[in-house]
Amino acid sequence: LIVFITESTVEEGKMPYGDERHEAILEALVEALGEEYVFDDPAVVECYRREGQSSAAMTPMNPEFVVLPDGAADIQAIVRLAAELKFPYSISSTGTLGAGSAATKPYWCWIDPKRMNRLEIDAKNMYAIVEPYVSHAQVSVEARKLGLYNANPSAGGQTSCLANHIALGTQTSAFRTGRASRNILGVEMVLANGDIVRTGSLAMGDEQWYWGEGPGPDLRGFIRAHMGNLGALSITTKIAVKLYPWPGPGILKTEGIAPRKQCVLPDDVARWFMVRFDDPLDGIELMREIGKANIGMIVAMFGPWNMAHHYSKSRQEHFELWEQGFFHRFKYSVLVGLWAVTSLRQLDYEEKVLKILVEQSKGEFIDADLMDAWAPYVVNRNIIDPLSSRAQRVPIGTPPKPGGGIVYDSLSDAKRLIPPHDDLALWVVPIDGGHFAMVSAFAAPGAGDKTPEAEASLGKFMMTAFQKNMKDKVADGNVLGAPIHRVAPLYGSPLHRVALAVKKALDMENVANPGRFINIEEIEKQAQAAKEAKA
Amino acid sequence: VSENQPDVYVTKNPRIYKYHYDMRGVAEDCVRCSNCKWVDPWEMKSQRYARICPINTHFLVDAYSSQGRMDIALAILDGRLDYDDSPMLLDIIYVCDTCGGCDAMCKRNGDREVLRVSLDLRAQLVEAGQILPQHMPLLDSLRKEDNTMMGLRADRGKWADGLTVKDLTRETAEVVFHAGCHLSFNEDLWPTGRATVKLLQDMGLDVGVFGKDELCCGCKLYDMGYRGEYTKYAESNIDAWKTAKAKMVVTTCSDGYWAMKKLYPQNGLELPVYHIVEFIDQRIRENKLKFSRSVPMKVTYHDPCHLGRRMDDFEPGKEIWGVFDAPRDILKSIPGLELREMERIKENAWCCGAGGGVREAFPEHSAWTAAERVSEAIDTGADAIVTACPWCETNFRDVIEERGDKIKVYDIVDLVSMAL
Numbered sequence: 023l024i025v026f027i028t029e030s031t032v033e034e035g036k037m038p039y040g041d042e043r044h045e046a047i048l049e050a051l052v053e054a055l056g057e058e059y060v061f062d063d064p065a066v067v068e069c070y071r072r073e074g075q076s077s078a079a080m081t082p083m084n085p086e087f088v089v090l091p092d093g094a095a096d097i098q099a100i101v102r103l104a105a106e107l108k109f110p111y112s113i114s115s116t117g118t119l120g121a122g123s124a125a126t127k128p129y130w131c132w133i134d135p136k137r138m139n140r141l142e143i144d145a146k147n148m149y150a151i152v153e154p155y156v157s158h159a160q161v162s163v164e165a166r167k168l169g170l171y172n173a174n175p176s177a178g179g180q181t182s183c184l185a186n187h188i189a190l191g192t193q194t195s196a197f198r199t200g201r202a203s204r205n206i207l208g209v210e211m212v213l214a215n216g217d218i219v220r221t222g223s224l225a226m227g228d229e230q231w232y233w234g235e236g237p238g239p240d241l242r243g244f245i246r247a248h249m250g251n252l253g254a255l256s257i258t259t260k261i262a263v264k265l266y267p268w269p270g271p272g273i274l275k276t277e278g279i280a281p282r283k284q285c286v287l288p289d290d291v292a293r294w295f296m297v298r299f300d301d302p303l304d305g306i307e308l309m310r311e312i313g314k315a316n317i318g319m320i321v322a323m324f325g326p327w328n329m330a331h332h333y334s335k336s337r338q339e340h341f342e343l344w345e346q347g348f349f350h351r352f353k354y355s356v357l358v359g360l361w362a363v364t365s366l367r368q369l370d371y372e373e374k375v376l377k378i379l380v381e382q383s384k385g386e387f388i389d390a391d392l393m394d395a396w397a398p399y400v401v402n403r404n405i406i407d408p409l410s411s412r413a414q415r416v417p418i419g420t421p422p423k424p425g426g427g428i429v430y431d432s433l434s435d436a437k438r439l440i441p442p443h444d445d446l447a448l449w450v451v452p453i454d455g456g457h458f459a460m461v462s463a464f465a466a467p468g469a470g471d472k473t474p475e476a477e478a479s480l481g482k483f484m485m486t487a488f489q490k491n492m493k494d495k496v497a498d499g500n501v502l503g504a505p506i507h508r509v510a511p512l513y514g515s516p517l518h519r520v521a522l523a524v525k526k527a528l529d530m531e532n533v534a535n536p537g538r539f540i541n542i543e544e545i546e547k548q549a550q551a552a553k554e555a556k557a
Numbered sequence: 558v559s560e561n562q563p564d565v566y567v568t569k570n571p572r573i574y575k576y577h578y579d580m581r582g583v584a585e586d587c588v589r590c591s592n593c594k595w596v597d598p599w600e601m602k603s604q605r606y607a608r609i610c611p612i613n614t615h616f617l618v619d620a621y622s623s624q625g626r627m628d629i630a631l632a633i634l635d636g637r638l639d640y641d642d643s644p645m646l647l648d649i650i651y652v653c654d655t656c657g658g659c660d661a662m663c664k665r666n667g668d669r670e671v672l673r674v675s676l677d678l679r680a681q682l683v684e685a686g687q688i689l690p691q692h693m694p695l696l697d698s699l700r701k702e703d704n705t706m707m708g709l710r711a712d713r714g715k716w717a718d719g720l721t722v723k724d725l726t727r728e729t730a731e732v733v734f735h736a737g738c739h740l741s742f743n744e745d746l747w748p749t750g751r752a753t754v755k756l757l758q759d760m761g762l763d764v765g766v767f768g769k770d771e772l773c774c775g776c777k778l779y780d781m782g783y784r785g786e787y788t789k790y791a792e793s794n795i796d797a798w799k800t801a802k803a804k805m806v807v808t809t810c811s812d813g814y815w816a817m818k819k820l821y822p823q824n825g826l827e828l829p830v831y832h833i834v835e836f837i838d839q840r841i842r843e844n845k846l847k848f849s850r851s852v853p854m855k856v857t858y859h860d861p862c863h864l865g866r867r868m869d870d871f872e873p874g875k876e877i878w879g880v881f882d883a884p885r886d887i888l889k890s891i892p893g894l895e896l897r898e899m900e901r902i903k904e905n906a907w908c909c910g911a912g913g914g915v916r917e918a919f920p921e922h923s924a925w926t927a928a929e930r931v932s933e934a935i936d937t938g939a940d941a942i943v944t945a946c947p948w949c950e951t952n953f954r955d956v957i958e959e960r961g962d963k964i965k966v967y968d969i970v971d972l973v974s975m976a977l
């Protein structure tokens with residue numbers, strides 16, 4: 023279950039095709055990009071009516087224009103035209119689980135970066151330079167051929183590598199490879215004022231992509247604050263992504279035809295283990311010990327729901343397995359992948375250490391026959407295509423616990439399991455069975471107390487959005503974006519005020535994905551109300 | 558919150574339990590995941606050949622994708638999009654090759670038959686009189702001459718001139734060889750038809766053809782949305798085969814095979830239908846067909862969409878089915894021949910660009926799609942592309958000739974004949 027939260031005021035009604043303003047914007051966009059890359063046909067814009075899986079939660083609305091830029095210069099031209107002619111815009115690449123890019127105002131321009139699909143790998147320095155429409159699978163396969171691993175932040179192989187990285191993904195190799203945001207090296211972005219910014223070593227010129235921070239203050243916050251991957255403050259046009267050693271073959275051998283495709287890696291490349299726990303805290307303890315012992319490449323906790331949806335080949339199979347309680351007996355299970363990154367001896371050593379750690383833990387290895395049946399469908403997904411097809415197939419927006427208590431349970435788990443970082447949370451992604459609650463702790467200086475009231479309020483808000491989806495019968499998935507003025511105050515964070523200041527400085531006409539993530543009017547209204555209350 | 562009872566919603570959701578197809582349901586179920594645009598990540602072998610949808614790869618915007626067609630279908634069903642609103646609508650709907658790459662990927666990901674939505678949408682457009690002008694010559698040809706090739710009915714049987722084979726307009730036979738429109742009117746393909754008849758006869762089979770009285774199978778009509786016209790041809794063919802007292806139908810055309818095998822039973826066909834590759838493969842397995850000559854050649858095999866993934870009868874969780882193995886097994890059994898696979902094969906295969914009426918209506922896109930496949934074939938280092946469909950063969954040959962490529966194209970029957 024992945025639930026983001028959003029609210030936006032959609033100005034409903036059919037777009038005013040053909041009026042003078044429309045024609046003026048169209049003409050300007052055509053002049054900037056060329057006729058073949060600008061669309062306003064009703065059938066074309068209809069296909070950008072909704073993003074991700076939020077068609078019920080956000081009232082859908084067609085954009086008025088769809089444009090296909092070819093790079094930073096084109097984006098710069100669009101952004102400057104938007105400010106000049108005062109039309110709103112947003113960007114979305116592969117769109118997987120994406121939310122927050124659909125139109126909410128008239129004259130909206132959707133930027134589709136499909137022409138920005140260049141990939142370059144520097145094998146010696148172990149990074150890939152990617153544009154927005156390069157998929158994870160493309161990076162992964164080309165990297166593997168060079169003995170490198172793209173630490174896909176648990177999105178599908180079809181997902182934009184760039185967008186997924188800047189959207190703060192985490193991954194099953196995170197304990198070894200770090201969070202996605204920390205794997206971003208040089209960045210090229212177009213700010214909402216049209217300036218092109220190059221950060222990290224890239225700022226030194228000469229196409230140097232090897233380092234992510236500086237010079238001066240770290241500007242990487244612009245690429246994601248707040249939901250910046252969708253264009254509220256900037257549009258990221260190119261990033262370098264750090265790659266890691268991969269000991270296996272470039273092309274992974276598979277067997278069978280989808281959806282019953284299996285993949286088994288040779289024993290001298292990778293070995294997989296699953297350790298079952300009754301209490302997730304004990305599982306976390308093992309994960310911590312694995313980290314301390316400095317072994318393993320993949321470590322993640324799976325619960326019954328996740329185990330079932332990764333294993334099942336159809337929705338029906340998933341729910342049948344769930345209702346039969348087939349995977350319930352595994353309770354919380356820690357998946358460990360050991361890779362022969364340096365040598366076979368290292369792999370043997372790591373296996374030996376893992377066995378000692380498991381013996382000392384409160385867990386036990388799951389039966390070999392069950393592991394053998396489950397693993398071929400699942401484990402190498404962590405390398406190829408994490409959390410993709412099967413997460414798409416299973417209604418991930420459906421709470422598996424009776425009464426829909428997962429949101430509250432997850433918030434509670436977050437508080438219990440991940441102190442003190444829950445205090446920094448700006449959004450919470452509760453995923454039953456393994457993730458409990460991933461708390462994304464990004465940029466929240468001076469976070470205040472997290473109160474039970476605030477927690478309940480957040481949970482209620484999430485569930486309201488969720489119920490709306492259920493009512494509208496599109497609960498097969500549910501991803502919504504979070505407006506900063508709603509979430510930050512819940513945690514006593516002043517981030518919404520910082521965001522407001524930056525937004526107003528860069529986007530004077532308020533055209534960069536306006537009203538949704540950094541809602542100038544709402545934040546100012548909130549500030550005024552607080553001021554009056556104080557007075 | 559507890560009153561919401563989401564578990565009840567889940568267990569009663571007909572889109573999850575006891576799967577059945579419904580057009581609106583599939584379209585609404587699209588989660589915009591983009592999997593319909595890419596080959597299965599498990600099978601992706603390079604950045605260059607990572608895409609599965611020809612129209613999205615070529616035209617880029619999402620309207621040209623399965624995802625976009627789901628949105629357009631919903632807009633039409635909901636009355637939000639009038640046919641007259643969009644100058645691009647008909648092109649968007651009809652430029653799709655109906656290759657089913659999106660369908661395979663969406664079945665893999667979401668238990669959704671998205672190609673059926675596209676085909677139903679076309680049928681709805683035709684029903685509403687929304688006819689693509691570029692289709693008119695083809696439709697005229699069918700109405701006047703009963704073929705899709707703008708050929709004269711009188712010339713249809715010329716491919717078999719001089720062959721000693723039963724004439725099913727006057728005689729009966731156990732096996733009907735259905736040549737199909739494309740083979741009948743493309744002289745380059747006649748040797749394949751003649752070789753097939755000879756092959757069947759050498760197997761001791763009682764074979765007959767309808768010659769100039771053979772009718773179109775209707776596959777293209779079905780894919781273009783002309784369900785009424787398709788039915789007319791299906792029923793006429795079934796009646797003719799009944800009159801000829803046939804016990805089975807064999808064809809070398811993948812389009813025809815798909816229509817006869819998958820659609821005709823709904824029109825009352827009770828005879829078994831075989832593509833020639835199934836027939837040959839079966840004979841090899843039974844040791845009834847043995848190759849005596851070496852064919853020293855490096856070849857790559859192109860899966861025709863209608864013979865491959867479009868043959869699947871969807872059942873959630875089941876492997877996507879198509880005639881994937883038989884042609885490969887035949888090629889592997891030919892002495893001296895080396896099979897080099899392309900990157901996108903079987904359910905992940907890239908289309909030749911000739912299907913769904915696209916070769917006729919959008920020749921530029923059709924050729925672009927074929928050129929992509931030919932490049933992929935050349936990258937294997939093969940001397941030749943082998944396929945099992947006359948439409949694919951012709952589309953590849955045209956592109957190769959246009960570009961001056963050296964790679965050759967064969968129907969699999971041609972290679973079998975060389976090896977016998």
